Amino acid sequence: MSLSKRVALVTGAGSPIGIGFATARLLAQQGARVAITSTTSRIEDRAKELADRGAEVFAKVADLTSREQTEHLLKEVLRHYSRIDILVNNAGMIQVDGASTRRFLLISSPRSSGTTVSLST
Secondary structure: OOOOOOEEEEOOOOOOOOHHHHHHHHHHHOOOEEEEEEOOOHHHHHHHHHHHOOOOEEEEEOOOOOHHHHHHHHHHHHHHHOOOOEEEOOOOOOEEOOEEOOOEEEEEOOOOOOOEEEEEO
């Protein structure tokens, strides 16, 4: 299956041995342009690894528990690629006293291929 010209946003892709990075690597191998994010600057190392393998990649540090950072991430990805076709929401879940501290943020954009993008915040 070719994902040529598709844009994938993968959250939680900072660990070199994690599911998020493995997913981003697989999407890139299938031809997707990949945007990756994590909460730390180690995402730049993952971006370099993907780029060294010939992938077109955009990396951004973002804390998805922050609505402002989540919205900024989406704006930056849309500015860079003009669309989002695939969303892999692999970011971890945080709980305090058994209650989730995240809500779902729905962002609809005509530049996201007519698809609503949902990231948890």
